[in-house]
Amino acid sequence: MSKRILITGAGRRLGKVLAGHYLDQGWQVVAHYNSANELADHPSLTCLQADLANVEALRNLAQQLPGLGQFDAVIHNASCFVPDVAASDLIAHHEMHQRVHVLAPAVITEALSSVWNRAASMVCISDIYADIPNQRFSAYCAAKAGLQNFALSMAQRLAGRVRVNVIQPGPIQFLPEHDEAYRNKVLSQSLIGEELGYGAIIQACDYLLAAEALSGTVMRVDGGRFVANRYDQTFIS
Numbered sequence: 336m337s338k339r340i341l342i343t344g345a346g347r348r349l350g351k352v353l354a355g356h357y358l359d360q361g362w363q364v365v366a367h368y369n370s371a372n373e374l375a376d377h378p379s380l381t382c383l384q385a386d387l388a389n390v391e392a393l394r395n396l397a398q399q400l401p402g403l404g405q406f407d408a409v410i411h412n413a414s415c416f417v418p419d420v421a422a423s424d425l426i427a428h429h430e431m432h433q434r435v436h437v438l439a440p441a442v443i444t445e446a447l448s449s450v451w452n453r454a455a456s457m458v459c460i461s462d463i464y465a466d467i468p469n470q471r472f473s474a475y476c477a478a479k480a481g482l483q484n485f486a487l488s489m490a491q492r493l494a495g496r497v498r499v500n501v502i503q504p505g506p507i508q509f510l511p512e513h514d515e516a517y518r519n520k521v522l523s524q525s526l527i528g529e530e531l532g533y534g535a536i537i538q539a540c541d542y543l544l545a546a547e548a549l550s551g552t553v554m555r556v557d558g559g560r561f562v563a564n565r566y567d568q569t570f571i572s
Protein backbone atom coordinates (compact mmCIF):
# COMPACT_ATOMS: atom_id res chain seq x y z
CA MET A 336 0.00 0.00 0.00
CA SER A 337 1.32 3.46 -0.84
CA LYS A 338 2.48 5.83 1.88
CA ARG A 339 0.65 9.03 2.78
CA ILE A 340 2.29 12.42 3.38
CA LEU A 341 0.84 15.78 4.44
CA ILE A 342 2.68 18.87 3.16
CA THR A 343 1.62 22.34 4.31
CA GLY A 344 2.02 25.39 2.09
CA ALA A 345 2.03 23.07 -0.93
CA GLY A 346 0.17 25.28 -3.39
CA ARG A 347 3.29 26.93 -4.82
CA ARG A 348 7.10 27.23 -4.67
CA LEU A 349 8.92 24.63 -2.51
CA GLY A 350 5.77 22.98 -1.13
CA LYS A 351 4.39 22.47 -4.65
CA VAL A 352 7.67 20.93 -5.83
CA LEU A 353 7.74 18.63 -2.78
CA ALA A 354 4.15 17.54 -3.48
CA GLY A 355 5.03 16.74 -7.11
CA HIS A 356 8.13 14.86 -6.00
CA TYR A 357 6.25 12.59 -3.58
CA LEU A 358 3.44 12.01 -6.11
CA ASP A 359 6.14 10.90 -8.56
CA GLN A 360 7.47 8.52 -5.87
CA GLY A 361 4.03 6.89 -5.61
CA TRP A 362 2.90 8.49 -2.33
CA GLN A 363 -0.63 9.61 -1.51
CA VAL A 364 -0.17 13.35 -1.02
CA VAL A 365 -2.37 15.58 1.12
CA ALA A 366 -1.46 19.10 0.06
CA HIS A 367 -2.50 22.00 2.21
CA TYR A 368 -2.58 25.40 0.48
CA ASN A 369 -3.60 28.92 1.37
CA SER A 370 -4.41 31.41 -1.39
CA ALA A 371 -2.74 29.87 -4.44
CA ASN A 372 -2.94 26.25 -5.59
CA GLU A 373 -0.83 25.58 -8.69
CA LEU A 374 -0.93 21.78 -8.33
CA ALA A 375 -2.46 19.85 -11.23
CA ASP A 376 -5.14 17.25 -10.44
CA HIS A 377 -3.74 13.79 -9.71
CA PRO A 378 -5.54 10.61 -8.54
CA SER A 379 -3.24 10.40 -5.49
CA LEU A 380 -3.58 14.07 -4.54
CA THR A 381 -5.98 15.57 -2.00
CA CYS A 382 -5.91 19.36 -1.61
CA LEU A 383 -7.15 21.15 1.50
CA GLN A 384 -7.38 24.94 1.78
CA ALA A 385 -6.79 26.84 5.02
CA ASP A 386 -5.39 30.19 6.09
CA LEU A 387 -3.24 28.97 8.98
CA ALA A 388 -3.25 32.44 10.53
CA ASN A 389 -7.00 32.01 11.06
CA VAL A 390 -7.78 29.89 14.12
CA GLU A 391 -11.18 28.71 12.85
CA ALA A 392 -9.72 27.69 9.49
CA LEU A 393 -6.93 25.83 11.29
CA ARG A 394 -9.45 24.03 13.52
CA ASN A 395 -11.46 23.05 10.45
CA LEU A 396 -8.35 21.72 8.66
CA ALA A 397 -7.33 19.71 11.74
CA GLN A 398 -10.77 18.12 11.97
CA GLN A 399 -10.50 16.84 8.40
CA LEU A 400 -7.10 15.16 8.73
CA PRO A 401 -7.86 11.99 10.77
CA GLY A 402 -10.61 11.06 8.29
CA LEU A 403 -8.11 10.82 5.43
CA GLY A 404 -6.46 7.62 6.71
CA GLN A 405 -3.11 6.69 8.25
CA PHE A 406 -0.13 9.03 7.74
CA ASP A 407 3.55 8.11 7.24
CA ALA A 408 4.96 11.62 7.04
CA VAL A 409 4.28 15.31 7.43
CA ILE A 410 6.34 18.27 6.23
CA HIS A 411 5.51 21.53 8.00
CA ASN A 412 6.54 23.92 5.23
CA ALA A 413 3.98 26.77 5.29
CA SER A 414 5.58 30.08 6.12
CA CYS A 415 4.96 33.81 6.08
CA PHE A 416 7.92 36.16 5.77
CA VAL A 417 7.02 39.79 6.41
CA PRO A 418 9.56 42.42 7.51
CA ASP A 419 8.75 44.16 10.77
CA VAL A 420 8.78 47.52 9.05
CA ALA A 421 5.77 46.46 6.94
CA ALA A 422 3.64 45.77 10.02
CA SER A 423 0.95 48.33 10.73
CA ASP A 424 -0.18 46.42 13.83
CA LEU A 425 2.62 44.79 15.86
CA ILE A 426 0.28 42.40 17.68
CA ALA A 427 -1.29 41.16 14.44
CA HIS A 428 2.18 40.87 12.87
CA HIS A 429 3.53 38.62 15.64
CA GLU A 430 0.27 36.68 15.93
CA MET A 431 0.32 35.85 12.22
CA HIS A 432 3.91 34.58 12.32
CA GLN A 433 3.35 32.58 15.51
CA ARG A 434 0.11 31.04 14.23
CA VAL A 435 1.52 29.97 10.87
CA HIS A 436 4.88 28.69 12.16
CA VAL A 437 4.11 27.35 15.65
CA LEU A 438 0.39 27.07 16.41
CA ALA A 439 -0.53 25.43 13.09
CA PRO A 440 2.16 22.70 13.30
CA ALA A 441 1.12 22.06 16.92
CA VAL A 442 -2.58 21.71 16.11
CA ILE A 443 -1.89 19.60 13.00
CA THR A 444 0.49 17.34 14.94
CA GLU A 445 -2.16 16.84 17.62
CA ALA A 446 -4.79 16.08 14.96
CA LEU A 447 -2.57 13.34 13.50
CA SER A 448 -1.85 11.75 16.90
CA SER A 449 -4.18 8.76 16.40
CA VAL A 450 -3.41 8.14 12.73
CA TRP A 451 0.36 7.67 12.50
CA ASN A 452 1.57 4.57 10.70
CA ARG A 453 4.55 2.63 12.06
CA ALA A 454 7.96 4.30 11.48
CA ALA A 455 6.42 7.67 10.65
CA SER A 456 8.45 10.83 10.22
CA MET A 457 7.93 14.58 10.58
CA VAL A 458 10.08 17.33 9.08
CA CYS A 459 9.78 20.97 10.11
CA ILE A 460 11.18 23.53 7.66
CA SER A 461 12.76 26.25 9.76
CA ASP A 462 15.52 28.67 8.67
CA ILE A 463 19.16 29.33 9.59
CA TYR A 464 17.72 32.57 11.00
CA ALA A 465 16.07 30.56 13.78
CA ASP A 466 19.56 30.69 15.32
CA ILE A 467 20.70 34.13 14.08
CA PRO A 468 19.15 37.43 15.17
CA ASN A 469 17.82 39.66 12.40
CA GLN A 470 16.35 42.97 13.45
CA ARG A 471 14.51 43.45 10.14
CA PHE A 472 12.60 40.16 10.48
CA SER A 473 12.35 39.71 14.26
CA ALA A 474 8.80 38.27 14.20
CA TYR A 475 9.72 35.77 11.47
CA CYS A 476 12.96 34.71 13.22
CA ALA A 477 11.22 34.34 16.59
CA ALA A 478 8.50 32.20 15.00
CA LYS A 479 11.00 29.97 13.15
CA ALA A 480 12.93 29.54 16.42
CA GLY A 481 9.63 28.58 18.05
CA LEU A 482 8.91 26.02 15.33
CA GLN A 483 12.36 24.52 15.76
CA ASN A 484 12.04 24.18 19.52
CA PHE A 485 8.51 22.79 19.15
CA ALA A 486 9.87 20.16 16.74
CA LEU A 487 12.50 19.04 19.23
CA SER A 488 9.86 18.73 21.98
CA MET A 489 7.79 16.59 19.60
CA ALA A 490 10.85 14.43 18.93
CA GLN A 491 10.76 13.66 22.67
CA ARG A 492 6.98 13.24 22.97
CA LEU A 493 6.55 11.07 19.88
CA ALA A 494 9.70 8.99 20.37
CA GLY A 495 9.18 5.41 19.26
CA ARG A 496 6.26 6.43 17.03
CA VAL A 497 7.35 9.37 14.89
CA ARG A 498 10.87 10.64 14.18
CA VAL A 499 10.92 14.45 14.14
CA ASN A 500 13.68 16.50 12.50
CA VAL A 501 14.28 20.08 11.40
CA ILE A 502 15.71 21.49 8.18
CA GLN A 503 17.22 24.97 8.26
CA PRO A 504 17.34 26.23 4.67
CA GLY A 505 19.64 29.05 3.66
CA PRO A 506 19.28 30.80 0.29
CA ILE A 507 17.24 28.18 -1.58
CA GLN A 508 15.14 30.21 -3.99
CA PHE A 509 14.99 33.99 -3.94
CA LEU A 510 11.61 35.70 -3.96
CA PRO A 511 10.65 37.68 -7.09
CA GLU A 512 11.04 40.96 -5.15
CA HIS A 513 14.73 40.23 -4.33
CA ASP A 514 16.80 42.38 -6.72
CA GLU A 515 20.22 41.51 -8.14
CA ALA A 516 22.14 43.53 -5.56
CA TYR A 517 20.37 41.70 -2.72
CA ARG A 518 20.93 38.31 -4.37
CA ASN A 519 24.62 38.99 -4.91
CA LYS A 520 25.07 40.18 -1.34
CA VAL A 521 23.41 37.08 0.12
CA LEU A 522 25.38 34.70 -2.11
CA SER A 523 28.63 36.46 -1.26
CA GLN A 524 27.87 35.56 2.37
CA SER A 525 27.77 31.80 1.69
CA LEU A 526 30.49 29.21 1.20
CA ILE A 527 28.93 27.51 -1.83
CA GLY A 528 28.04 30.91 -3.34
CA GLU A 529 25.05 29.68 -5.32
CA GLU A 530 21.28 29.72 -5.00
CA LEU A 531 20.76 26.09 -3.95
CA GLY A 532 17.38 25.39 -5.55
CA TYR A 533 14.45 23.34 -4.29
CA GLY A 534 16.32 20.11 -5.13
CA ALA A 535 18.58 20.66 -2.12
CA ILE A 536 15.60 20.58 0.25
CA ILE A 537 14.00 17.62 -1.54
CA GLN A 538 17.24 15.70 -1.07
CA ALA A 539 17.27 16.59 2.64
CA CYS A 540 13.58 15.62 3.09
CA ASP A 541 14.14 12.28 1.34
CA TYR A 542 17.09 11.61 3.63
CA LEU A 543 15.32 12.58 6.86
CA LEU A 544 12.13 10.67 5.99
CA ALA A 545 14.18 7.53 5.42
CA ALA A 546 16.94 7.87 8.04
CA GLU A 547 15.85 5.51 10.81
CA ALA A 548 18.69 6.62 13.09
CA LEU A 549 17.72 10.30 13.13
CA SER A 550 15.30 12.10 15.44
CA GLY A 551 15.75 15.50 17.07
CA THR A 552 18.28 16.56 14.43
CA VAL A 553 18.60 20.11 13.09
CA MET A 554 20.07 19.95 9.59
CA ARG A 555 21.37 23.08 7.87
CA VAL A 556 20.93 23.12 4.09
CA ASP A 557 22.36 26.57 3.56
CA GLY A 558 25.43 26.36 1.33
CA GLY A 559 27.52 27.07 4.40
CA ARG A 560 25.95 30.49 5.03
CA PHE A 561 25.69 29.89 8.78
CA VAL A 562 29.42 29.38 9.16
CA ALA A 563 30.53 31.94 6.57
CA ASN A 564 32.29 34.97 8.04
CA ARG A 565 29.40 37.01 9.40
CA TYR A 566 31.41 40.13 10.29
CA ASP A 567 30.22 41.80 7.07
CA GLN A 568 26.66 40.58 7.59
CA THR A 569 26.54 42.04 11.08
CA PHE A 570 27.70 45.49 10.01
CA ILE A 571 25.69 45.96 6.80
CA SER A 572 22.98 48.64 6.96
Ligand SMILES: NC(=O)c1ccc[n+]([C@@H]2O[C@H](COP(=O)([O-])OP(=O)(O)OC[C@H]3O[C@@H](n4cnc5c(N)ncnc54)[C@H](OP(=O)(O)O)[C@@H]3O)[C@@H](O)[C@H]2O)c1
Pocket residue numbers: 343344345346347348349350368369370371385386387388389411412413414415416435460461462463503504505506507508509510
Ligand atom coordinates in the same frame (compact mmCIF):
# COMPACT_ATOMS: atom_id res chain seq x y z
N1 LIG B 1 13.19 30.34 -0.24
C1 LIG B 1 14.28 30.34 0.53
O1 LIG B 1 15.38 30.63 0.07
C2 LIG B 1 14.14 29.97 1.98
C3 LIG B 1 15.16 30.33 2.88
C4 LIG B 1 15.03 29.98 4.22
C5 LIG B 1 13.91 29.27 4.66
N2 LIG B 1 12.94 28.94 3.77
C6 LIG B 1 11.77 28.18 4.25
O2 LIG B 1 11.52 27.12 3.35
C7 LIG B 1 10.10 26.92 3.21
C8 LIG B 1 9.69 27.06 1.74
O3 LIG B 1 10.21 28.26 1.20
P1 LIG B 1 9.39 29.05 0.09
O4 LIG B 1 10.31 30.11 -0.41
O5 LIG B 1 8.73 28.12 -0.88
O6 LIG B 1 8.26 29.71 1.04
P2 LIG B 1 7.15 30.82 0.69
O7 LIG B 1 7.20 31.25 -0.72
O8 LIG B 1 7.28 31.88 1.72
O9 LIG B 1 5.77 30.04 0.85
C9 LIG B 1 5.47 29.05 1.73
C10 LIG B 1 4.02 28.62 1.59
O10 LIG B 1 3.37 29.03 2.79
C11 LIG B 1 2.07 29.44 2.45
N3 LIG B 1 1.52 30.39 3.42
C12 LIG B 1 1.88 31.68 3.65
N4 LIG B 1 1.05 32.25 4.56
C13 LIG B 1 0.15 31.29 4.89
C14 LIG B 1 -0.98 31.26 5.75
N5 LIG B 1 -1.39 32.33 6.43
N6 LIG B 1 -1.68 30.11 5.85
C15 LIG B 1 -1.30 29.02 5.14
N7 LIG B 1 -0.27 28.97 4.31
C16 LIG B 1 0.46 30.11 4.19
C17 LIG B 1 2.18 30.09 1.08
O11 LIG B 1 0.93 30.04 0.43
P3 LIG B 1 0.18 31.38 -0.10
O12 LIG B 1 1.17 32.09 -0.98
O13 LIG B 1 -0.98 30.88 -0.83
O14 LIG B 1 -0.17 32.18 1.12
C18 LIG B 1 3.22 29.23 0.41
O15 LIG B 1 2.63 28.19 -0.33
C19 LIG B 1 9.43 27.94 4.11
O16 LIG B 1 9.16 27.36 5.35
C20 LIG B 1 10.50 29.02 4.25
O17 LIG B 1 10.37 29.77 5.45
C21 LIG B 1 13.02 29.28 2.45
